[in-house]
Each structure stands twice: as structure tokens, then as C-alpha cells.
Amino acid sequence: MSSEKKSGYRKSFSLIMTFIIMMSVLFAFSLLLAYRFSTKFIENEFVSEKVNVLEQSIKPYNDFFQKKLPEVSYYNGYLDSATACNFVDTVLLEYPFVAKVIFYDSEVRNTPVVNDGLNIGRLTFSPKNIYQFGSLVPADSVLLFTRDKTGNFKVGDDFNALVLKLASYIQGLDTSKVPSQEDLFSNFSNVRANKITYLNIPRIEDLKVYKSMSRRTLDPQPVYQQDMLSFHLDPYKIKIINSRPLLYQYIKIEPLTYDPLDTSDSYLTTEITLPGPFSDYKLYFISSKSFIDKEILSYFLPIALGILLFYGIVVLVAVLIYRNLNINQKMFKLQYDFMNNLTHEFKTPVSVIKIAGNNIKSASSLTDRELKMYGKILDEEADKLNGLMNKLLAFTQIENKAIELNQDKINIEDFIESTVESHRLKHPDFNFTYEVTGFMTFVTDPVLLGSLFDNLAENAYKYSPAERKKLHISARLIKGKVVLRFTDQGIGIPASEINNIFKKFFRIQNQYNQNGSVGLGLAFCKELVNFMDGEISVKSKVNKGTEFKIVLPYND
Structure with a gap:
């Protein structure tokens, strides 16, 4: 299936490139025709406009x-x-x-x-x-x-x-x-x-x-x-009125029998007889080819710009079509991966629950120790399923503005301590440190803030080597804003991926994602921060660690 997709999109890319090449050839041909038309038009103007000069002069x-x-x-x-x-x-x-x-x-x-x-x-x-x-x-x-x-x-x-x-x-x-x-x-x-x-x-x-x-x-x-x-x-x-000074370089009054000695191809000439008592004389017009070329160019440029604009619009449409195809490809891949990973995420706890259930059903008798073990397994796997469904539901609700932002006063130290404790219970090897500077309490939505802390903490644990599973959380009041920093010593994020990590369904391909990931964690964090009228940014160095910075409004 993947090969078919790539082949299809390569074909689309080839069609777009063929279209652009054909349009480029047509563009060049159109410019050539436009220049020839401009040349012919100005040469005809050179012959016809003499009547206007005569009318103005007489x-x-x-x-x-x-x-x-x-x-x-x-x-x-x-x-x-x-x-x-x-x-x-x-x-x-x-x-x-x-x-x-x-x-x-x-x-x-x-x-x-x-x-x-x-x-x-x-x-x-x-x-x-x-x-x-x-x-x-x-x-x-x-x-x-x-x-x-x-x-x-x-x-x-x-x-x-x-x-x-x-x-x-x-x-x-x-x-x-x-x-x-x-x-x-x-x-x-x-x-x-x-x-x-x-x-x-x-x-x-x-x-x-x-x-x-x-x-x-x-x-x-x-x-x-x-x-x-x-x-x-x-x-x-007679005062000659040159109504087209950019067309006629020189205009003279000459006898009707006047015949210039210089008749080279480097000049354009025309003439018109004066009326009435001046009929033995004529207006004689002469311009060099280089002088006429300037007028041709001034007439040609607006046409060329119009053709260029049209060509630009056509190319832009082609690029947008290709971009949409490319986006559709990426969206299809993301959705495909999302469904695979989501299925895997659901399948694992369901399989564990089913195995535990079959064991309980098939056993003739269970000891207290076995009952506690199976009970713990069923409880943990149910929590996993419940957490995954809650995240999906919360993500959808936040995106659609279907929930309201609660405003409760929290003690930031107590809040961080409770988060640290819950994660220490789940991951005893997770080393937490934190500091608070400039404030003790502020008004926010504790549920959403808790989700934000949990997701960033889980990411820090998941994407850190065993010997560097550390997370430092700092909370400071700076210029009337609450600034939270989550600094780990994990594997880091490549610079080429920094702009993509907050997109839905996006996953960085590495050894830590081999077991599957829905690709909603950081996208969920971004939506949470935006919903709380804040900002989130990230700095990272590969194999050194990552720092997430969150700025939230401070309400005391």
C-alpha cells in the first residue's frame, strides 16, 4: 500500500512538473509573440500617427x-x-x-x-x-x-x-x-x-x-x-507639433521632391504632404531603429507583465494543487499511522485484560495473592484505556471550544508536589526537581494545568535514556506572567522537526516510538495552552535535552 501511495504521488508530481514546463514554454512563446506584435504595432503607429502630427501642426x-x-x-x-x-x-x-x-x-x-x-x-x-x-x-x-x-x-x-x-x-x-x-x-x-x-x-x-x-x-x-x-x-x-515625441525622433519640412541620401535600414522614415498652398512641401519623419526600440519596449513591458502575472497565477494554482496533494498525502499517512497506533494502544490493554479474565475464568481456585495480582492488572489496564479515551475526548472538546475554562486559586508548590508524587509512584526511577520564584498562588484551571504537567512529564520520562530520566520544573513570575519551564536530559529533538512537533498525529521516528504513539501528546499540550490564553515554545539539542517554556496569564 505504501509503495502504491508513493507511486501515485510521484506520478502527481511528474504531472505537475510537466504542466509547469509546458506553461513555461507557452510563456516564452507568448512573450515572443507579444514582442513581435509590439514591434508591428509601433511600426504601424509610426506610419499612421503622422496624420495627427500634421493636424496639430497645421x-x-x-x-x-x-x-x-x-x-x-x-x-x-x-x-x-x-x-x-x-x-x-x-x-x-x-x-x-x-x-x-x-x-x-x-x-x-x-x-x-x-x-x-x-x-x-x-x-x-x-x-x-x-x-x-x-x-x-x-x-x-x-x-x-x-x-x-x-x-x-x-x-x-x-x-x-x-x-x-x-x-x-x-x-x-x-x-x-x-x-x-x-x-x-x-x-x-x-x-x-x-x-x-x-x-x-x-x-x-x-x-x-x-x-x-x-x-x-x-x-x-x-x-x-x-x-x-x-x-x-x-x-x-510652420511650427511642427510633435504629438508623439517618443515615436518621431526628427520631423522636418522638406520640398515634395526631397529624397534623403541616407536610406540605410538603421532608420525608419515616412512622410505626408502638406495641404492647400503648402502642397509643394511635406512633413518628413525620421527615427533611428534604436530610438524606436525604446517605444517598442515601453509598449511591450505592460503586455509582458500581464502575461507574467497570468503565468504566475497558473503556476501558483499548480503549486497549490501539488501542495494540497502533498498535504493530503501527509494527512492520509498521519491518519493511517494514528489508526494503527490507536489500535495498538487499545489492543495492548484489551489483550492484557482478556488474558487476565481468561486466567481467572479457567482457574479452579485462586489464592489471595493471585486475586490481588489480577485485580491490579485489570485496574491498571482499565486506567490506561480510560486515560487514552479521556485524552481524545478532551482534545476534541478543547478544539471545538465545548468546555469552559475554570478559574480556581491554586498553591503552585502544592500543585507541583502532587504532580511529582503521582509520577514517582508510577516511575520510581524518575528523578524530579522543582523551584518556585516570585509567587505562591495564582488563578487557573487546575484540571487543564494538571493535564499539561502530566503530558510533559510523561514525554520527559519516555524520551530519556535510563541513566538520564530527570526533569526539572521551574515556575517564576516575570513581568506579570507565569513562566513555567520543563527541562529534561532526554534524547532531544532534531532542528528539522522542531516546527512539526505540535502538529496532530505527528511522531518523530526513533527507537522510543517503536512501540507506537498516537502523536497527540504535544498537540494536546499546544491546544491546552492556547485555550488558557498562553504560549508554548521549545528549545532542544540532540542528545542533550529539551526545554518546554509555557507562559500563562497571572491572575492573583
């Missing part, structure tokens, strides 16, 4: 295009050089990518021909004055053109292109419908490379008049003021 441009440009229309064509200068100053301050602004202070007339401007049927669109504003524009170069001095400045493509766009829009204008703001905005602005030209949007009534003016001469001939501003943009002045 946010000021979008704000300029959607909010600042339409402010020109608020002036209804009546911007003068001073007002335009103030407006441009706010633009240059708010939007550094605007390098220069050319302001066309223009008129729309119903005359057939103008020298500087554009003629559309009988509608003419021409500048009165042209100014340029910018941080690098000299003071004497602000005024570029004035109608009074013709020929000193070429009006240029910016002006003509937007006027042609306006003319085309007017020719196709459906006067029965109200045009949308988006339609008006797109037809009164012109986006070219590094440049945005914007014309203030007239009222719908004015546009209807413009259409009439292009077809015939009105009487009287109306004159309308129109303001056109051409914003020259510098893409290199």
Missing part, C-alpha cells in the same frame, strides 16, 4: 484660413492703408507662417475700359492703390502702385486670376437663388503655391448689380469698393 493654418480670412469681408470693401496695416499686423503676429501681405485697394466701375485692371463687358475691376506689408518690407516700399502713377507696377497674376474667377462666377450667377457661404468663399478666394488671395465677399444685392453692370451701362454709373489681399506664405515657418 491647426494654426486652418484657423487662419477658416476664421481670419473671412474677417476681410467685415470691412465691406472700405479698408484703407492704415486699417489694412493694423489688420496685417495682427495676422503676422498670430500666424508666423504669413511672410508678406499685398493689399489691393480696388474699385468696381461701370465703364468700358481701364488701363490697369480687368474689363468684363462694361464691368471694370481695377486697383486704386496697392500696398505691401511685412516684417521685412522697408518703409519706403510699402506703396507699390497708385492710379495717379500708372506703369510703375505690374498688377500681376494674383489680381487677374481672382478677378477672372469673380467674372466667371458673376456670368453664371443665378439671381433667383441665394448662393451658399461655401460657394461664395470658394469663388472669392484663390489658393496657389505658397499664396492665398482673398477678395471681400459683396452682398448678394451687389452681386446682382455687378451682373447688370457687365451687360450694360447703368444710369447713374455706380462705383463699388472691393478689397483684395494676397497672403504670401512661408512653409518653413
